[in-house]
Amino acid sequence: MEITLKTLIFYGFALMTIGSALAVVTVRNIVHAAFALMVTLFGVAGLYVFLQADFLAATQVIVYVGGILVLILFGVMMTSGRLQMRIHIERGQLLLGGGITIALLMLLLTVIANTPRWKNLSDDGTEFAPTTSRIGELILNEHFLLPFEIASVLLLVALIGAALISRKEVRD
């Protein structure tokens, strides 16, 4: 196999993703795990760019790093002021987690095997078609409109629920 700059960068991203993902599950300090997860998400965003999904890559960073990870860290900081907050792993959790992981791996392998043609980044970078308009059309046509609307209703319900829970003390 010919080693090009593209493959080098690809393996860099792959290594970054897998290495930091390993750190996420092995590191005992929860804040370290969260920051390792940040690196993982960046790596995955890089891999998305290699699949010509630039919009998805940026969305990944905005939603997961800028939103969800910040909220996780926020929660950790609000609940424990101490530096050392260790994660304890029990055997039952290990078995359950392993089972779920294997099931997920099977699912992903099936999808990978059944996808006929992967859109790769071409070597000269010319075939980088914008994906935003296609994503917009797909979300708003009959294929994905219903899941899209269900997701938005779900988020609205979560929002109202959060407001209700946090306001309980005021009403009593």
Place this chain on the structure above:
Amino acid sequence: MSDILPSSLFIQIQDASGNWASDFAENVIIPKIPHLPVELGTILVMLACAGIFVAVVPLLPLVLVLAERKVAARFQNRTGPMRVGPWGTLQTLADGIKLIFKEDFIPPQGDKLLFLLAPYVIFACSFAVFAAIPFGQNILVSDFNIGIFYIMAISSVIVMGVIMAGWSSNSKWSLLGSLRSAAQIVSYEIPLGLSILTVVMLVGSLGMKDIVATQENGFFSWLIFRSPFTFLAFFIFFISSIAEVNRTPFDLPEAESEIVAGFHTEYSGMRFALFFIAEYANMFAVSAIAVTLFLGGYEGILPGYDFLGGFPGFVIKTLGLVFLMMWLRWTLPRLRVDQLMNLCWKYFIPISFFNILGTGVWGLIFKTDDIWSIGISCTIIYVGLISAYALAGRVFSRKPAPQTS
């Protein structure tokens, strides 16, 4: 206006092949060093470009810090730094040298790894934003087709660095500052994103060059005047971005009278300088984004002329907004936490949603931008401003109710 800068390496060639670095390596470097592999040459060219970029952009804070001190002095009827160099112009340089020689203190009880990493995360993210800003027709690092979205994504990572710094310092001031900062940035990202969306809806593209290209017909084709909703969106964008870069009146994360210096309390020496440089680079970056989105970018006031256009025009407009930020900083008092959140969630976000609805309707009525749409838009803006002025005059001239004691 690419002749302003010498044909530097980081000026992208217009053929949009996206691989100008390897072309450059093949055509210029390989003939001189025959045994060099093309891939290595490409990497070298890329590193050289990044090097130029990282070396040039920190000069900005060098100027801006001095400007800030001079502006502050002017507002307080002082002279500001005067001793180092003529008119104090070398003061920042002297401060920088002083910071390099200071002890690099690491809190022994803190988390060493994250403490050392945090400044680099913030620094890298602040500078990655510059990759998508078009400084001129041909002066940009890369013309992403998701330009503005990329900028939002990268700048949302800065908050991770802030949290890292605050948490690893093991100091209550740092932790409080970073918590405030995280809450503030995450909240103000919403009106920021929504006001960017109004522009994107009118233009129909996320690419920075596409956004600038629609504003090429002079002053009245700038997106701020194109509809009354983008006019509103500009102010929401600008105020929210002041909150995003943690400047007064939104400087709660580093409020010196409450929590010492916020998330960078424990930092000293060069690491503190990295935070400082990143703050001023951020300030310049958000102003540059505001200019690109709303104030015509590198396009000038008159169609066909370069007056206030091109690279110098872009920098002048951006520095104008930076000056506005400094002006606000030295004029307005700091908001309270509840006022900050009220402003964002009860005013900016509803107005932004109204803006998006209005922009959608506007786009349906006026399919293309012609003299009619811009005329109607400017009339609405004018009437709105006059009535707002009259209303404000009436509200503020009202006599306070007599106090019953």
